Amino acid sequence: MGESRVGEFGFIDQIKSRFDVPAGIFGIGDDCAVLPAGDEDWLVSTDMLLEGVHFLRSASSAEDVGWKTAAVNLSDVAAMGGTPKATFLSVGFPKDAQGTWAERFIEGYAAISKIYQVPLLGGDTTSSLRDIALNVGVLGTCPRGTALYRSGARVGDTIFVTGALGDSAGGLQAILKNLERTPLVQQLVERHLRPMPRVKEGMALRETGCVGAMMDISDGIASDLRHILKASGVGAEVYLDQLPISTELKTVCQEQGWDLYELAAGGGEDFELLFTAPADLVNRVDFPIFPIGKIVAGQGVKWQLNGNDYTLKTIGYQHF
Amino acid sequence: MGESRVGEFGFIDQIKSRFDVPAGIFGIGDDCAVLPAGDEDWLVSTDMLLEGVHFLRSASSAEDVGWKTAAVNLSDVAAMGGTPKATFLSVGFPKDAQGTWAERFIEGYAAISKIYQVPLLGGDTTSSLRDIALNVGVLGTCPRGTALYRSGARVGDTIFVTGALGDSAGGLQAILKNLERTPLVQQLVERHLRPMPRVKEGMALRETGCVGAMMDISDGIASDLRHILKASGVGAEVYLDQLPISTELKTVCQEQGWDLYELAAGGGEDFELLFTAPADLVNRVDFPIFPIGKIVAGQGVKWQLNGNDYTLKTIGYQHF
Numbered sequence: 001m002g003e004s005r006v007g008e009f010g011f012i013d014q015i016k017s018r019f020d021v022p023a024g025i026f027g028i029g030d031d032c033a034v035l036p037a038g039d040e041d042w043l044v045s046t047d048m049l050l051e052g053v054h055f056l057r058s059a060s061s062a063e064d065v066g067w068k069t070a071a072v073n074l075s076d077v078a079a080m081g082g083t084p085k086a087t088f089l090s091v092g093f094p095k096d097a098q099g100t101w102a103e104r105f106i107e108g109y110a111a112i113s114k115i116y117q118v119p120l121l122g123g124d125t126t127s128s129l130r131d132i133a134l135n136v137g138v139l140g141t142c143p144r145g146t147a148l149y150r151s152g153a154r155v156g157d158t159i160f161v162t163g164a165l166g167d168s169a170g171g172l173q174a175i176l177k178n179l180e181r182t183p184l185v186q187q188l189v190e191r192h193l194r195p196m197p198r199v200k201e202g203m204a205l206r207e208t209g210c211v212g213a214m215m216d217i218s219d220g221i222a223s224d225l226r227h228i229l230k231a232s233g234v235g236a237e238v239y240l241d242q243l244p245i246s247t248e249l250k251t252v253c254q255e256q257g258w259d260l261y262e263l264a265a266g267g268g269e270d271f272e273l274l275f276t277a278p279a280d281l282v283n284r285v286d287f288p289i290f291p292i293g294k295i296v297a298g299q300g301v302k303w304q305l306n307g308n309d310y311t312l313k314t315i316g317y318q319h320f
Numbered sequence: 321m322g323e324s325r326v327g328e329f330g331f332i333d334q335i336k337s338r339f340d341v342p343a344g345i346f347g348i349g350d351d352c353a354v355l356p357a358g359d360e361d362w363l364v365s366t367d368m369l370l371e372g373v374h375f376l377r378s379a380s381s382a383e384d385v386g387w388k389t390a391a392v393n394l395s396d397v398a399a400m401g402g403t404p405k406a407t408f409l410s411v412g413f414p415k416d417a418q419g420t421w422a423e424r425f426i427e428g429y430a431a432i433s434k435i436y437q438v439p440l441l442g443g444d445t446t447s448s449l450r451d452i453a454l455n456v457g458v459l460g461t462c463p464r465g466t467a468l469y470r471s472g473a474r475v476g477d478t479i480f481v482t483g484a485l486g487d488s489a490g491g492l493q494a495i496l497k498n499l500e501r502t503p504l505v506q507q508l509v510e511r512h513l514r515p516m517p518r519v520k521e522g523m524a525l526r527e528t529g530c531v532g533a534m535m536d537i538s539d540g541i542a543s544d545l546r547h548i549l550k551a552s553g554v555g556a557e558v559y560l561d562q563l564p565i566s567t568e569l570k571t572v573c574q575e576q577g578w579d580l581y582e583l584a585a586g587g588g589e590d591f592e593l594l595f596t597a598p599a600d601l602v603n604r605v606d607f608p609i610f611p612i613g614k615i616v617a618g619q620g621v622k623w624q625l626n627g628n629d630y631t632l633k634t635i636g637y638q639h640f
Binding site for chain 1: 332335345355358366372405408410411412418430433439442447459
């Protein structure tokens with residue numbers, strides 16, 4: 001089951017209790033469901049994006065919404081170490097979005113799909129009463145038995161991320177607060193509106209054969225890491241001073257008086273990968289990965305800053 | 321691409337022009353996309369159902385909406401002759417639907433899933449601003465190369481359906497006009513709210529090896545048959561007097577002064593199967609199938625009633 005970004009209201013537990021999952025299949029509880037098919041595992045995920053909840057027509061261009069709608073789903077496949085093979089798009093457009101907005105939406109959706117070479121193979125189109133409703137389903141594959149789950153973290157593993165944290169949350173703040181779009185601010189906004197899912201990195205990490213747990217960062221590590229810890233039955237120490245943070249974000253945080261660590265650890269939608277592996281993995285991949293902590297016995301996260309315990313206010317991820 | 325029940329506004333053509341479909345894969349244009357996987361073909365379809373467009377909370381119980389949301393997707397797999405293997409459910413619920421409504425919705429969804437033995441393997445849950453948004457994705461399978469497409473109709477084939485037409489449309493009229501729920505009216509309403517997709521029949525028809533084209537009846541045969549004709553490059557004659565019509569519908573139409581043939585040919589959501597095959601197939605299956613016409617050279621449908629040409633007003637399918 002994809003991230004429940006706005007609130008589950010206990011619904012997922014109700015669902016789990018009502019459905020049996022056949023043997024050999026992984027259902028609800030990770031970035032994708034996993035179904036065996038011949039020599040491969042098929043990875044399936046789906047995400048719904050709703051106007052007024054996940055985006056505002058006044059704050060995002062139609063192209064940006066199209067881009068991000070595809071991106072979040074490709075990221076779910078990346079999170080399992082899979083190769084995305086196809087997407088399926090359902091759109092519900094009110095009358096005032098059925099012309100230009102719809103066209104520009106599909107332009108953004110097609111642009112990112114082309115970069116990742118993923119065809120759109122089906123979907124549904126309908127009118128909606130008032131608000132735009134979007135849903136994407138994604139199909140990916142990986143060799144049988146190689147998908148990376150949230151449950152694979154082991155005590156002693158190092159915790160890594162694939163790139164800078166907090167940029168997307170900074171960009172969202174800039175949009176919400178209507179900041180002047182200096183070049184630095186604009187870069188954060190771009191990271192929020194046009195995330196690049198780590199598909200190649202996810203596949204390469206799977207191929208190393210030594211990654212324990214993996215997921216994508218959609219709600220912020222403060223929230224997402226807990227999923228790995230819970231699924232794996234372990235705890236973690238995270239060193240805030242080791243979080244990779246862009247100079248853009250540092251500068252804008254200073255200028256605006258924003259709390260850097262709250263944004264980097266509590267802010268969502270960076271769509272970097274969060275994973276656990278032996279510390280020396282850093283020498284065995286040809287792209288940057290950043291150690292941010294370690295897996296320990298116990299449960300929950302102990303946050304540290306420069307050797308001292310630190311309490312995150314952790315606003316969690318803020319939607320519109 | 322699933323049926324575009326409310327209006328495509330040219331969107332599907334835009335999509336088709338922007339995406340290449342890889343060789344060996346069938347994308348947009350039938351009830352399911354078809355992707356080879358080992359010895360099987362995987363069938364994928366998705367449908368979006370929106371409050372105020374596809375259902376009203378005042379007219380359908382939450383259980384009924386849950387049932388139908390699953391049913392329309394299972395029917396898409398049945399339409400290809402496939403076996404449904406899993407569904408994926410995205411829900412966007414406004415605050416006032418997050419308690420009891422959501423629970424009762426999943427009860428109806430689980431009830432039909434249990435009958436057809438299809439597990440729910442994932443999805444997404446989110447809040448929505450005002451209206452309920454639902455999306456289901458379905459995965460099915462069939463032996464490699466055996467899926468039944470809309471494009472397989474041949475001149476000389478007989479056109480069949482698997483059951484009574486127009487009951488669902490009659491039930492919808494009864495709901496809209498707030499008819500007294502006599503036992504006969506109630507049966508039509510049930511057919512509208514709780515359709516039974518023809519999954520077993522679809523599989524059995526595929527296994528006969530002599531079905532040409534097949535699809536499910538979601539918009540009414542007047543509309544749906546055109547898809548088969550267009551995809552197959554053929555025309556059809558349909559004999560309205562041969563349409564299977566329930567005694568319930570006949571009686572209620574007489575009582576209410578409704579036009580029986582408009583409902584039976586123009587009314588949607590019966591979710592019976594519409595298919596073409598040699599006339600003698602009727603002796604080779606162990607469930608009722610009803611010949612309603614034949615495939616001829618040319619294009620379009622020629623409607624006949626008792627040997628005379630007939631012009632359907634064909635309101636097409638009416639949503640709320």
